[in-house]
Amino acid sequence: MTTRTARTPGEAARLRPLAEADLPAAQALTAALRWPHRVEDWAFALALGQGLAAEIDGRLAGTAMAWRYGARAGALGFVVVADAAQGRGLGRALTEGVLAFLGERSVTLCATDIGRPLYASLGFAGTGRVHQHGGSSFSAGLVALPPGQRLRPAGRRDTPALAALDARALGVPRDALMRALLPVADGVVLDRDGEAIGFSLIRRFGHGQVIGPVVAPDAAGARALIAHWLGSRPGQFIRIDVPGASGLSPWLEALGVAQVGGGEVMVRGAPPRGDSTRFSFALVSQALG
Incomplete structure (x- = not known):
């Protein structure tokens, strides 16, 4: 990504690559929006993709990031503009800048209500909802598995x-995302007669820990993978972002993991499709998918 000047009303904004030195200021932008991200969460995301910064009078005024997943797909997130810089077109300039990095790929993002009109104007269409759950006052017992299935720790x-x-x-x-996650996460594998058929990870994030991704052949397997972490971390703050179509939200609510937010999944281009034998039941994060 190259440095350029965004033609926005008022004082011109300088767009340049987002650097590691920007992350404390970037974290302050999201903290002002009551997002829970730590500087470490920003750093993890930036190390896997490319970021763009908007600078006004030497101060960080906005950000956006993008990640390539192979030659055909990508994700976009961390689109943030400071309150004082609203109304200058920075959100559009930043989004268009990281979209250029992604090229002709199908691009997925999780939109806030405020951001949805911008993304729609750039060719994104809604495909579903993400439900954000979180809390520390939950109670979860073990979920019984069919004969031949068991949970075991994940290793390198x-x-x-x-x-x-x-x-x-x-x-x-x-692959790059998974390689980055495993050293910083605890994992459990759903095993059937010696074959890995699902898994879930949990790692430090925001105010506590986040469960995700969760991949399983069915909702029963996903519940077992999630309940394992809830049962082993009583009293700790746990977050999990699940697709609305997963059907897991009522179960999580019943356990005491309340729905506290969410967003709309939007895609530009053909939505990626899995192979219908394994399903995603929880995201790595709303930005990374």
């Missing part, structure tokens, strides 16, 4: 198998 040697399951569920390769 599982990385290729877990990346393959993730790709089957989403229809896009996210």
Whole structure:
């Protein structure tokens, strides 16, 4: 990404690549919106993709990031504009800038209500909802598994198998993301007669920990994978972002993991499709998908 000047009303904004040195100021932008992201969460996302910064009078005024998943798909997120810089067209300039990085790929994002009109004007269409759940006052017992199935800890040697399951569920390769997640996450594998058929990860994020991704052949397997983490971390703040179509929200609510937010999944281009034998039941994050 190259440095350029955005033609916006008022003082001109300088668009340039987002750098690691910008992350404390970037985190302050999201904190002002009551987003829970730590500087470490920003750094994890930036290391996997490309970011764009909008600078006005030497100060960070906005950001956007994008991630390539193979040659055909990508994701877009962290589109944030400071209150003082609203109304200058920075959100559009930043989004168009990172879209150029993604090229002709199919692009997925999770839109806030405020951002939805901008993304619609850029060719994105809604495909579903994400439900954000979180809390620390939950109660979850173990979920019984069918004969031949069990949960076991995930190890580094599982990385290729877990990346393959993730790709089957989403229809896009996210090998780099999976390789980055496993060293910073705890994982559990759903095993059937020695074969990995699903998995879930949990890692430090925001105010506590986040469960995701969760990949399973069915909702029963997903509930077992999620309940494992809830049962092993009583009293800790846990977040999980689930597709609305997963059907997991009523179950999570019943356990005490309340729905506290969400967003609309929007796609520009043909939506990626999994292979219909493995399904995504929880996101890595709303930005990364």
